Amino acid sequence: MNKKLLIERNQYKNKNVLQKYGLLFVFLFLCLILSLSTPNFLKLSNIINIFRSISIISILAFGATFVVLTGGIDLSLGSVVALTGVIAASLAHPNTYPLIVPIIAGIFVGVLIGLFIGVIVAYGRVPPFIATLGVMTAARGGALIIAKGRPILDLSSSFSFIGGGEIFGLPFPVIITLFVFLLVLFVLSKTKFGRYVYAIGGNEEASRAAGIKVNIITIMVYIICSGLAGLAGIIQTSRIAVGQPSIGQGYEMDAITAVVIGGVSLSGGRGSVVGTILGSLIIGVLNNGLDLLNVSSYWQSVVKGLIIIGAVLLDRKKKN
Amino acid sequence: MEKEYIMELKNISKSFPGVQALNNVSMQFERGKVHALVGENGAGKSTLMKIIMGLYRADQGQIFIKGEKFVGSSVIHSLQAGVKMIHQELNFIPFMSVAENIFLGHEPCNNFLGVVSKKKLLKETKKLLDRVNLDVNPNLPMRDLTVAERQMVEIAKSVSFGADIIIMDEPTSAISETEVKRLFEIIEELKRKGVAIIYISHKLDEVYQISDSISVLRDGNYIATFKTAEIEQDKLIKAMVGRELENIYPDKRAKIGEEMLKIENLSKDNVFTDISFSVNKGEILGVAGMMGSGRTEVMNCIFGLDKYDSGQIYIRGENVSISNPNKAIQKGIGMVHEDRKETGLILGLSVKENITLSNLDKIFSGQIINKQKENIYVDDIVEKLSIKTPHRDQQVKFLSGGNQQKIVIGRILLDQADIIILDEPTRGIDVGAKTEIYKLIVDLAAQGKAIIMVSSEMNELIGMSDRIIILREGHKVGELDKANISQEKIIRRALLN
Numbered sequence: 001m002n003k004k005l006l007i008e009r010n011q012y013k014n015k016n017v018l019q020k021y022g023l024l025f026v027f028l029f030l031c032l033i034l035s036l037s038t039p040n041f042l043k044l045s046n047i048i049n050i051f052r053s054i055s056i057i058s059i060l061a062f063g064a065t066f067v068v069l070t071g072g073i074d075l076s077l078g079s080v081v082a083l084t085g086v087i088a089a090s091l092a093h094p095n096t097y098p099l100i101v102p103i104i105a106g107i108f109v110g111v112l113i114g115l116f117i118g119v120i121v122a123y124g125r126v127p128p129f130i131a132t133l134g135v136m137t138a139a140r141g142g143a144l145i146i147a148k149g150r151p152i153l154d155l156s157s158s159f160s161f162i163g164g165g166e167i168f169g170l171p172f173p174v175i176i177t178l179f180v181f182l183l184v185l186f187v188l189s190k191t192k193f194g195r196y197v198y199a200i201g202g203n204e205e206a207s208r209a210a211g212i213k214v215n216i217i218t219i220m221v222y223i224i225c226s227g228l229a230g231l232a233g234i235i236q237t238s239r240i241a242v243g244q245p246s247i248g249q250g251y252e253m254d255a256i257t258a259v260v261i262g263g264v265s266l267s268g269g270r271g272s273v274v275g276t277i278l279g280s281l282i283i284g285v286l287n288n289g290l291d292l293l294n295v296s297s298y299w300q301s302v303v304k305g306l307i308i309i310g311a312v313l314l315d316r317k318k319k320n
Numbered sequence: 321m322e323k324e325y326i327m328e329l330k331n332i333s334k335s336f337p338g339v340q341a342l343n344n345v346s347m348q349f350e351r352g353k354v355h356a357l358v359g360e361n362g363a364g365k366s367t368l369m370k371i372i373m374g375l376y377r378a379d380q381g382q383i384f385i386k387g388e389k390f391v392g393s394s395v396i397h398s399l400q401a402g403v404k405m406i407h408q409e410l411n412f413i414p415f416m417s418v419a420e421n422i423f424l425g426h427e428p429c430n431n432f433l434g435v436v437s438k439k440k441l442l443k444e445t446k447k448l449l450d451r452v453n454l455d456v457n458p459n460l461p462m463r464d465l466t467v468a469e470r471q472m473v474e475i476a477k478s479v480s481f482g483a484d485i486i487i488m489d490e491p492t493s494a495i496s497e498t499e500v501k502r503l504f505e506i507i508e509e510l511k512r513k514g515v516a517i518i519y520i521s522h523k524l525d526e527v528y529q530i531s532d533s534i535s536v537l538r539d540g541n542y543i544a545t546f547k548t549a550e551i552e553q554d555k556l557i558k559a560m561v562g563r564e565l566e567n568i569y570p571d572k573r574a575k576i577g578e579e580m581l582k583i584e585n586l587s588k589d590n591v592f593t594d595i596s597f598s599v600n601k602g603e604i605l606g607v608a609g610m611m612g613s614g615r616t617e618v619m620n621c622i623f624g625l626d627k628y629d630s631g632q633i634y635i636r637g638e639n640v641s642i643s644n645p646n647k648a649i650q651k652g653i654g655m656v657h658e659d660r661k662e663t664g665l666i667l668g669l670s671v672k673e674n675i676t677l678s679n680l681d682k683i684f685s686g687q688i689i690n691k692q693k694e695n696i697y698v699d700d701i702v703e704k705l706s707i708k709t710p711h712r713d714q715q716v717k718f719l720s721g722g723n724q725q726k727i728v729i730g731r732i733l734l735d736q737a738d739i740i741i742l743d744e745p746t747r748g749i750d751v752g753a754k755t756e757i758y759k760l761i762v763d764l765a766a767q768g769k770a771i772i773m774v775s776s777e778m779n780e781l782i783g784m785s786d787r788i789i790i791l792r793e794g795h796k797v798g799e800l801d802k803a804n805i806s807q808e809k810i811i812r813r814a815l816l817n
Contacts, residue, residue: 191687192680199677202666209625209663210678210731211649269668 023263023278026311030282034289041292048171054284055173056081058277059232060255061262062184063225065276068259069188070201070221071268072121072128076113077229077255079139081248084110084233086143089152089243092159099158103234110230111223113139118219136252143245152243163239173235180228184273197221201268258283261311282311325384326351326516327372327403327485332381334367336718339710341367345381345542347535349485354507354517356531356548358524359560360722360750363537365520369487373405374398385485404483406474406491414463419445421462422477448476452506466612468495475506486510487518492526493748496610504530522750524553536560561752568755569783570762576786577601579637580770581653581739583622586631591617592794595631599739599770604761606785606805607774614794615774616658619741623655624648625663635739649678654737656728658744658774660721664728667717671709672698674716674727679734701730705760722753729760740764743774758784782806 034041060077067074088106091097113135120131165172188194196217199207208214232251237243262279264271286307290300325348334342342364349355357365370376372383374392383390385401392398412421419441420427428440445458454472456465465473471491478486492500507517507530521527527534528548536543536559543559582598592614599605609615620626622633624642633640635651642648648655657663665674675698676683683697684690698712705726709719716724725745732740742761746754761784765771775781781788788805790798 190689192684192689193687195673195677195680195689198669199666199673202668203662205663206666207677209623209645209655209657211644211646212677213644213646269666 023261023275023282023311027278027282027285030285030289030307034285034292038289038292041289046288046292048169048174050281050284050288051174051177052171053287054280055171055177056232056236057251057254057258057283058177058280059180059228059235060251061258061276061280062180062273063228064252064255064259065184065188065262065264065271065273066197066221067128067225068201068256068264068266069197069268069271070218071204072218072221073132073256073266074117074222074225075129075132075252076117076135076139076226077232078248078251079136079143080110080113080226080229081233081236081251082143082245083113083139083146084230085237085247086147086152086243086245088159088234089155089237090146092155092238092243094154094156096156099156102159103162106234107227107230110233111227113229114223114226115219117226118222121222122215122218140245147243147245149245151245155238155241155243160238160241163235163237164241173239176231176235180231181273181277188273193217193220198269201265201270203269254283257308261308283308325349326386328384329368329372330382330384332368332371332378332383334364334371334376334378334380339718340540342371342378343540345537345540347542347545349516349518351484351516352511352514353532354511354519354530356519356521356527356534357537358521358527358534358556359537359543360720360752363560363750364540365537366489367540368537369405369489369518369520372398372403372487399481399483402482402484403487404478404481404485405487405489406471406478407489412462412470412474415461417459417461418449418456418465418473419458422448422458422473422480426481444480445476448480449473451479451509452476453502468499471495471503472499475503479510484514485516485518487520489520490522490748491519492521492523500526522748524556524751528553538562557751560750568751568758569780570755570759572604572762572765572786574602574604574762574765574768576603577768580635581622581772582632582634582637583618584632584634586618586621586628586633588617588621588626588628590794592791595791595796597789597796597799599772601738601768601770602765603786604765604771604773604784606781606788607772607791608776608778608781608788609774609791610776612793613791615791616743618791619655619743619772619774622648623653623741625655649735649737651739652737653739653741654732654735655741656725656732656743656745658747660724660728665716665724668715670713671702671707671716671719671727672712675701675730675734678731682735697734701734704733705730706756720753722749722757725749725753725757726760729757733764738768739770739772741772741774744776745773746775746777746780 040046060081064074064077084106087109088102091102091105117131117135120126121128161172163173167175188197196207196212199210199212200214200217204214233248236247258279259276260266260279261282262271262275262277264275283304286304287300290303295303327349329345329347332342332345345364345368359365367376371378374394374397377393385403390401392401413424416424422445423441427436428444429436442458449456449458452472452475454469454476456469462470462473491503495503510517519527519531531548533545534548534551534556535545536556538560546556577600579598579600584596586595587593595618597605607615617626621628622642624644624647633642640651642651661667666677672694676694680689683694695712701707702709702712707723707726707730709723716727745761746757749757761771761773773781773784782805785805786802788800789796
């Protein structure tokens with residue numbers, strides 16, 4: 001009897017392994033093909049390049065992972081990147097405020113927007129799609145107002161370090177991304193808050209009946225998501241060294257794409273941030289590989305779109 | 321010889337990770353007969369039906385329908401083969417009308433363009449509804465119907481498909497006795513027309529009333545098929561459970577102590593009015609009432625899931641206001657909800673996560689969950705309640721109803737609730753698991769918990785309760801103490817008129 005139980009447990013584990021790593025195989029397969037077809041792909045400088053290129057989208061996708069896990073969606077990410085970016089830029093001229101001021105301001109504005117969305121969704125019972133669609137439009141307008149419709153130039157060199165600097169040869173944005181990843185991984189897998197996020201996405205009514213403060217958790221989730229968008233806005237603005245009110249268009253879709261490729265269910269309750277990072281790695285590697293192969297950017301979009309669908313199809317097949 | 325049977329299953333096997341759901345099951349079904357399928361939860365009934373419906377693919381074995389090998393891989397194939405299933409959880413589109421729901425997927429059309437003929441649709445629907453004796457407006461949206469009416473519509477739907485094999489999965493779990501009668505009349509009529517009916521139910525008295533033969537499944541194995549007229553209930557239960565059941569309702573020895581919960585004049589507009597009762601330490605208070613009597617709504621208000629308009633709630637003499645379930649849990653109330661899949665459990669999460677869902681704050685003071693510590697708590701509950709699961713990390717959706725219910729109860733145990741509300745605690749659960757849950761409830765009472773048990777099963781209430789209150793149409797219409805509790809007639813009368 002005991003032996004039988006043990007076997008059953010092992011079977012149970014095996015299936016999970018297959019589910020967990022299906023996406024990893026897709027990723028490795030992609031890398032294999034690219035490294036065979038272009039010699040530059042595996043060079044260290046190129047690999048660092050890939051990581052740098054995905055850092056912004058990854059940070060956004062980490063935040064979106066929380067939202068999507070609760071069964072919601074955030075369409076405002078790109079606009080929030082622009083708004084927080086120009087706010088940070090307007091406070092980052094040389095010899096004005098210490099570096100910490102634009103950073104805090106950018107993230108704080110992100111947090112406020114998240115609080116706003118969260119309250120509207122949790123207490124106002126407005127579907128997340130609509131609430132964030134509204135915020136998407138409003139925040140873009142806000143960015144244009146603050147920047148007066150023009151790029152904000154003349155940023156301090158210390159501010160530029162955030163997006164452009166390196167430590168031990170690693171781009172600073174990559175280090176930030178890694179740090180955020182570990183933090184999010186910890187929060188989602190080891191804390192009560194993380195458990196409740198999954199629970200709400202799995203069944204909101206049952207979560208409420210189990211005494212979980214669903215509204216508060218929901219608000220927190222949007223605060224995290226928009227706060228991280230604020231961080232991404234600062235990094236992006238610093239990297240291009242201009243406060244640009246038009247940046248970030250379509251970022252929300254890239255972030256959601258990474259989340260979905262990563263296997264997070266759009267209806268909530270299932271998935272992990274490990275999948276999300278694999279999702280954005282797959283996108284990053286694709287972009288990079290197609291560049292190296294000199295595929296025209298028009299065709300890149302087509303290929304990318306199809307590969308995204310293919311990756312998700314493959315992943316779903318594995319799960320069934 | 322195969323031609324004699326309308327459907328034949330041969331050596332069907334199916335396994336899921338960690339569970340052998342069906343093991344070499346063979347069965348035959350005849351035209352114009354009601355063939356009941358019984359067995360405990362987890363016996364494999366649902367899996368078997370899902371294979372027939374093309375929702376699952378069998379690992380091994382074959383199905384023959386009307387002598388032909390059936391290789392359906394979707395519901396459409398099985399519908400074409402004439403098989404229709406009426407699910408325990410009804411599937412319908414709430415905002416579409418009764419008529420549209422019935423003809424969903426095969427709307428009557430006037431011409432080759434595929435324009436739906438509203439007139440024909442209504443006429444056909446009227447005809448079908450007449451056949452099942454249901455008097456509702458075909459234009460009403462489905463969500464405005466009562467559960468029983470929806471069930472009837474579903475039956476009308478299977479008639480409209482011209483199904484000659486109809487599978488009914490717990491068709492009476494949500495309907496009243498008069499409606500059951502009507503359902504049985506329809507079944508008789510279908511029988512006369514040569515339709516084969518597979519009737520799955522936990523209610524053995526109904527099985528005896530309606531079926532011609534009974535097949536028993538146990539732990540995924542086919543045990544036997546009996547002629548209904550020739551098998552005694554004791555023997556049938558023994559075949560289902562694999563052992564003799566002692567008394568279904570355990571003896572109670574709990575000492576009844578001081579008052580734990582008192583409800584005074586609780587009212588909610590148009591739902592219930594002036595409900596008052598109390599429950600004491602160690603007592604099991606039965607709440608009798610049909611669906612729609614307000615019984616679940618009262619309980620939801622006490623638990624903070626719903627808001628009441630007026631009235632008072634006292635816990636241990638202290639006047640409290642409970643605005644949400646979180647407060648209720650903090651005040652020591654635990655609730656097992658009527659619908660464990662909707663309100664009780666998070667099906668996609670694991671056994672472990674479901675058990676500790678509401679008590680993480682009690683186990684861990686900070687934010688961080690220590691998995692080893694959590695496992696100790698969970699394993700303790702799994703063992704105490706003998707929850708059958710391959711692993712504590714198994715998703716609860718793969719467990720049987722009885723085990724799922726134990727998980728909800730386990731959560732309340734971990735909460736250390738001392739007022740426990742059980743709303744239909746044994747709905748959709750087999751005899752074996754039922755007795756286990758009864759024993760658990762009695763144990764809890766013996767530990768000094770105050771228990772409120774809502775049920776629509778008269779025998780259960782009489783067998784378990786120390787006192788019974790009766791609700792009808794939102795009013796309390798009676799209260800029976802220990803001495804009068806066994807007078808089933810009184811309760812029945814109070815419930816029905």
